[in-house]
Amino acid sequence: MADDTTDTKSSNQMWGGRFASGPDAIMEEINASIGFDKKLFAQDIRGSIAHATMLAHQGIISTDDKDKIVHGLNTILSEIEGGNFEFSRQLEDIHMNVEARLATLIGPAAGRLHTARSRNDQVALDFRLWVKEELQKTEQMLTGLIAAFLDRAEEHAESVMPGFTHLQTAQPVTFGHHCMAYVEMFGRDRSRVRHAIEHLDESPIGAAALAGTGYPIDRHMTAKALGFREPTRNSIDTVSDRDFAIEFLSAAAIAGMHLSRLAEEIVIWSTPQFGFVRLSDAFSTGSSIMPQKKNPDAAELVRAKTGRINGSLVALLTIMKGLPLAYSKDMQEDKEQVFDAAESLELAIAAMTGMVRDMTVNTARMKAAAGSGYSTATDLADWLVREAGLPFRDAHHVTGRAVALAESKGCDLAELPLSDLQAIHADITDKVYDVLTVEASVASRKSFGGTAPSEVRKQIAFWRARN
Numbered sequence: 001m002a003d004d005t006t007d008t009k010s011s012n013q014m015w016g017g018r019f020a021s022g023p024d025a026i027m028e029e030i031n032a033s034i035g036f037d038k039k040l041f042a043q044d045i046r047g048s049i050a051h052a053t054m055l056a057h058q059g060i061i062s063t064d065d066k067d068k069i070v071h072g073l074n075t076i077l078s079e080i081e082g083g084n085f086e087f088s089r090q091l092e093d094i095h096m097n098v099e100a101r102l103a104t105l106i107g108p109a110a111g112r113l114h115t116a117r118s119r120n121d122q123v124a125l126d127f128r129l130w131v132k133e134e135l136q137k138t139e140q141m142l143t144g145l146i147a148a149f150l151d152r153a154e155e156h157a158e159s160v161m162p163g164f165t166h167l168q169t170a171q172p173v174t175f176g177h178h179c180m181a182y183v184e185m186f187g188r189d190r191s192r193v194r195h196a197i198e199h200l201d202e203s204p205i206g207a208a209a210l211a212g213t214g215y216p217i218d219r220h221m222t223a224k225a226l227g228f229r230e231p232t233r234n235s236i237d238t239v240s241d242r243d244f245a246i247e248f249l250s251a252a253a254i255a256g257m258h259l260s261r262l263a264e265e266i267v268i269w270s271t272p273q274f275g276f277v278r279l280s281d282a283f284s285t286g287s288s289i290m291p292q293k294k295n296p297d298a299a300e301l302v303r304a305k306t307g308r309i310n311g312s313l314v315a316l317l318t319i320m321k322g323l324p325l326a327y328s329k330d331m332q333e334d335k336e337q338v339f340d341a342a343e344s345l346e347l348a349i350a351a352m353t354g355m356v357r358d359m360t361v362n363t364a365r366m367k368a369a370a371g372s373g374y375s376t377a378t379d380l381a382d383w384l385v386r387e388a389g390l391p392f393r394d395a396h397h398v399t400g401r402a403v404a405l406a407e408s409k410g411c412d413l414a415e416l417p418l419s420d421l422q423a424i425h426a427d428i429t430d431k432v433y434d435v436l437t438v439e440a441s442v443a444s445r446k447s448f449g450g451t452a453p454s455e456v457r458k459q460i461a462f463w464r465a466r467n
Contacts, residue, residue, distance in 0.1 A: 031329075034087050036336050037094045041080045043129035044094050045073045047122065050225040051205055052113055060116065060215050065109040072106040073098070094126070095119050116215040117208055120239040120327045124204035127335065129226065131248050134342045135197045141349040142190040142255070146183050146467055148356040153179035154460050158453045160438045161276065161366035162375060169373030172438040175366060177451040180459050182262055187463070189255040196251050200244035203228040207238035210326040240326040242316065245338050249313040252345045256306035259348050263299040266355060270296045276366050277359040283351070298351050305344040312337035370438040374403045374413055379435045379444065388427035398425045412436075 049070050056066035076098055079085040091097045103110040156175040163173035203223035206213065212235040219231035232238040269276035283298040316337045319330055377399050384395035401424050406413050414436035421428045434440060446452040449459070 028090065031092060032089050033093045033332050033335070034089055034091065034097060036339060037123075037126075038087055038097070039335075039339060040094050040123075040126040040130055041098070042077065043126040043133075044098055044122070045077045047125045047129065047205060047226065048098070048113055049073055050222045051117060053225065054218055054221045055112070055115055055215075057221065058216050058218055060217070061112045065112050068106040068109040069102070069113050072102045072110065075105060076101050093119070093123075095122055116213040116217050117205060118210075118239070120209050121204045121207040121235075124207070124239055124241070125226070127242075127338075128200055128202075128204060128244055131244055131338065132197060132200055132227075134338075135193050135200075135248060135251075138252075138255075138342075138345065138349070139190055139193045139197070141346065141353070142186050142193065143467060145349055145353045145356070146186050146190070146463065148353050149179045149183045149186070150460055150463055150467065152176075152356060152361075153183065153456065156361060156363070157456045157460070158442075159361065159363045159366060160370045160442055162370045162372065163451070169369070169375050171378055172370040172375050172441045173445075173451040174442055174453060174456060175361060175363070176453070176456045176460075180456060180463075182258070183459075183463055185258040185261075186255070189251065189258060192251040192254065196244070196247045199247060201229040202232045203230070204232050204238045204241075206231060207235035210236050210239050236326045240323070240328075240331075242320055242331060242334050245334050246313070246316055246320070248338060249309070249316055249341055252309050252341050253306075253313045256309040256345060256348060259352050260303045260306040262352060263303040266299040266359070267296050267303070270294075270299075270359075274365075274369075275362055276369075277361055279355060280358050280360075283355050283358055298355055302348045302351055305348045308344050309341045312341040367438065371412060374406065376413055376436045376438065376441050377403050379441045380413060380432065382444075383432050383435050384425070384428070387429070387431065388425065390425075390427075 052061070052066050052069040052073075055061045056063050061069075076085065079101075085097075085101070087097050088100070091100050099110060099113065102113065153176040156179065157177075159175040160172055161175045161178065162169045163171050163178070203219065203226055205222050205226070206217050206219035223229070223231045232241075266277065266279070268274055270279060279294075279296055279298070284294045284296055316334055319333050319337075323330055380402060381392065381395040381399040384390045384398055385392050388395075390398065402413060402416065402421060405420060405424070406416050409416070414433060418428070418430055421432065435444065443452055446455055449455065
């Protein structure tokens with residue numbers, strides 16, 4: 001009990017004597033954030049060192065006090081990183097925990113650190129720095145995932161598979177082309193991440209509580225020291241803004257959606273009914289009762305992580321939607337959502353990168369499936385337009401009759417006798433069989449961005465150059 005009393009007194013001193021006694025248990029429980037915002041310790045200390053350095057440069061504090069502050073903060077950083085720092089719940093948050101320890105280490109000089117700043121701009125700085133670093137990490141991870149897909153696309157530029165719409169066989173494509181679709185998706189995700197970094201690249205420190213400060217601070221100096229492009233331009237917006245966190249969650253949610261779509265395809269493709277891919281034991285689990293089972297659990301969990309990320313985005317949007325300017329304590333609830341989403345996204349990207357590189361592709365099974373469902377029907381219609389001069393709508397009708405006939409005979413279009421095809425339309429010749437194979441169909445799709453192997457390789461080269 002003695003220790004608790006001492007901590008409470010220390011906390012009250014931090015508040016400048018505003019409270020005569022410590023908060024009750026309920027208030028302490030709802031008000032404290034140290035349980036999660038201690039994750040910001042490195043950013044908090046980095047920001048404080050930059051702030052103290054600027055204060056000394058501007059003559060607001062002495063160089064001697066600055067040196068003591070910087071030495072003390074570096075000591076605290078070493079203590080936390082070494083697991084030797086005791087966080088106090090009664091000191092509420094990471095800022096107060098660090099400042100209290102600094103006071104113990106260096107005495108009265110610690111009190112000068114908070115000159116010309118508020119916890120409002122301090123937490124905005126810490127959180128921005130953390131989100132910026134996380135976005136940079138996400139950018140690197142997406143680059144790795146794109147590289148994995150480029151390798152598989154190059155390997156399978158000519159491997160034929162069915163292309164689907166409505167999960168029904170539509171037209172033959174190549175597996176390389178299918179892989180490149182995900183390169184495009186994750187490329188857009190990486191662009192969103194880069195834009196988010198650009199948008200948040202402004203330093204909040206110096207906005208103080210909401211109105212700026214009367215001290216002659218140099219916000220451009222601290223912005224440069226902390227790696228920001230420039231300082232923010234409106235002190236009210238600075239402390240009330242969490243767009244950077246929402247934009248991170250938005251980019252994460254969209255990337256998560258793409259990861260989930262890929263996970264769904266891996267789940268479907270790895271079933272015995274499809275058999276297109278097989279995951280190794282590194283990304284699969286067995287059944288506790290059915291020894292023959294091999295479950296794509298890693299893909300399923302990636303699919304589920306997306307729900308958590310989406311929930312975090314909706315939660316933070318809801319927290320922020322009704323807040324007047326400037327700062328409100330509601331905003332303390334922003335960090336757990338972002339921390340959880342970041343962890344989920346990191347794990348999902350890492351798992352998916354591993355699965356893409358790990359999976360074995362059954363090209364024979366894909367090729368056999370590529371010709372199912374009369375997937376070359378469009379090629380017959382296109383041939384009728386080119387060679388017989390039919391309007392496409394008429395060619396579509398003729399092709400539909402040919403498909404119906406093949407279906408009634410239980411054969412593929414390429415297996416219909418020429419006489420049967422000519423009975424449907426007299427201008428059909430034996431040259432039509434040249435376009436009714438899946439290989440011919442794929443090779444003919446040479447339009448920019450098409451599935452022809454030559455076009456797939458062009459897109460691979462384009463992405464390798466920019467990745």
